[in-house]
Structure formats: C-alpha cells, structure tokens
Amino acid sequence: MTPSIWVMIISFVILLLLEVPIAFCLGLSTILAIFAIGDIPAFLIAAQRIVSGTNSFTLMAIPFFILAGLLMGHGGIAKRLIDFASIFVARLPGGLSFVNIITCMLFGSISGSSAASVSSVGSFMIPAMNKMGYHRDFNTAVTVTAATTGLLIPPSNAMIVYSLATGGGVSIAAMFIAGIIPGILVGLGLMSVAGVISIRQGYGKGEKYSAKEAVVKFFAAIPALLLVIIILGGILSGIFTPTEASAIAVVYALFLSVFVYRQVKFSDLPAILLKCAITTSIVMLLVGTSMAASWVLSYENIPQKISAAMIGLSNNKYVLLFVINLILLAIGTVMDMTPAILIFTPIFLPVVKSFGMDPVHFGIIMVMNLSLGLCTPPVGTSLFIGCGIAGTTVSNITKHLIPFFLIMILVLLICSYLPAISMWLPNLMGL
16 A cells, blocks of 8 residues: 555544544544545545535435434424334234334434434333333443334435445435335344343333224324325326435425424424534535545545455355355444545445446445444444443443344345345336
8 A cells, every 4th residue: 555545544543533523533634644645635625526526416315314304303303203113013922122223224224324213213112111111221232223224225325435435336216215125134134133132131012002002102103104105206207206206205294203203393393403414514514524535545546556466365155155144244333424435436436346246235345244233332423322322331242243243244144145134125116
C-alpha cells in the first residue's frame, strides 16, 4: 500500500481508539491521507467530495424514512403491532419473546431502521417481559438482534446506500424485494433460539385475548400494516419511485399518528422534526466523509489492487465468498454500516462479479454481515440503545447474545451460498 493509505489507516485507528465520532475519524484521516499524497489541495478536495457525495436524489429517501420512523415511534404504531403479533403467538411457551421478534420485524419493515425498532418496540416489550418473569438480559438480547431484521425487510436505508455505492447500477426496488426472504429467515432463526431457551428456562406465556379482543386488535393494526403494502406496491407497480415512496410514507405516518391513533399532537411535531434533522445530519455527514475516503482509495487504485490480490488468492468462489464474509463481519464491529457500505462496496463488488455473483445478492450479503455489527461493541448502536432501555450493561447481556448471534451467522452462510433465497423474488418479478 502507498504511504497515503498507511497514513489514512493509522490515523483512523488512532482516532477511533480515542473515541472520536466515526464521521470525524473518516473526515480527518481522509484529509491527512490527501496531504500525504502531496501537491493536491487537501481541504478543497475533501470539501468537494463531501458535498458531491451527499448531492444525490436517491439519498433524499433517507430523511423521509427517518421522519416516518420517528412519527411511527411516537404515534402508537409500535403498540398496535405488538398487539397484532400477540394475537398469534402470545399463548405459546416463551410467547412474549416471539411477540418481540415479530413486532421488530413488522416495525422494522415500516421504519427501515434497527435503532428505531429497538427504541420503539424495546420500550414496550422489555418491561413487559420483565414483569412476566423473563430474564432482563435475555429480553434485551432478543430485542437488539430482532431489530436488525428491519434492515433486510423493506424499506431499508442501508439498501438505499448500497445502491448509491454501486453508482446506481443496482435497483433499489430489486434490493427491497431481495431482502424479504432473508429477513424472514433471520426472524425465524431468532424465534427458534428464543423458543428453545424459553422452554429450558421455563419462561411463560403472554397475555391471552378473547376472540372479540383479538378481532379489535387485529383491525386496529391494519392501518399500520397497510403502509408496507402502499410502499412496496407503489414501487413495484411503477406508480412512484423509492424516494417518492419515502415522502408518501411520511404523509401516511403523520395521518395515522395524528388523526387515526391520535398519539401525536401538532405541538409535538417541532421536536420530532428537530430530532429527524439531527439524525439526518449525522447520516449525511457519514455519507459525505465516506465518499471522500472512497475517493482517496480510488485515487490510489486500492479497489483494483485488493480485487486482484483476492482473485489471486484463490480461484474458488466459495473460498473467496467465505473470506469476504469474515472481513465484513470484522468491519461491522468497528465501523458504522453507512460508511462501511460506501467504502467497501467498490472494493468487493468487482471480486464477486468476477465469479458471477449478482450485485443484488451481494448487497443482501453485505447488509446481513454489517447488521451483526449493530449488536456488538464498540459501535453497536442497537446494542447500546437496548442496554440503555433495559438498564443493563453490555457485559451482562453478552452471554445471552451469543446463541442469537450464532443463528444469525448460520442464516448468513445459508443465504451466501444459496443465492436463490435472495434472488427468487426479484427474478420472479423481473427486477
């Protein structure tokens, strides 16, 4: 590697160890790397790349989906989805853990954010499970891992970022559809682990509903569930683009929260909009600095060099895919998902294309890998949110996380080596 890349890596690691926010780690290490290249105006190049990196019509979907998720979190939609899931699985042994997982899948499929799922669903489910005798740290582990399914089941901000990283060569609609079956498989895997643990620990059943109560709760949840149908149906039918769908999601979530469920008042909207602006600014700064870092890597031909080295390592596509999975799993533990996708997609995509992997399939594998990092320190956003809600620590829930982690890795490997799992629906729909 060139001196500039060594400067970039070393400075990034040092800043990360000093607990500097990841966006500033990327930005400062990129500026130092450009200085090391020499004869290039470092601050000008960095500024240009940060601005151009965020100047994308596709990225407009992210703030809209963030706002939709916040409106749903404040608008009582999570509670309706919990009641909906309870109708079907609450009576089973360990039923509340199943309710937790299914609700995270449903809420994540609407909000597209694991952090939103943990905070919205966890604030209801973790205390409820505590009261029913479930171990607090088990409850937290269930919520934290289940929340990652929202990154696979559409809509997903991570998939939008991946499409951007490929230069628009991958359809967002195809990514959305490809993530459905893998997301459901992850959810089912988590439910199987939760069920076994619940039986062994003697965790009881959840609340039982009469037929009348079940019908009432079912119909109360239908307006929230319709949002998924509206978004996916509109995109697939060509009525609107994913970006337009995100705006429609905001309008619909606002209507539900204010006029249907009446959990959000007009006086609450300024605070919600401010929170959306803050979250969006963080995401966009990550995107901008990641694109600047990607420019340095491209300038030094690092993607081409790494691709050539990996292809020279082995001509066995299964070995290469296993190596890429290991690298992405390691990256996910130390880097936020957005910059990881933007930086490493241009590096690994040529490699997987060389042995015939569909870019859509690889996108799903990348999202699955990096979503595991949300459950691990030092940058596991979902993990820290879950611990904060439950009033516990990372060290306390680690042993409870391991079984869920292992099943998620197993599903990852299955989806990696069986591309039909991801590609069946997109191929069926001609995407």
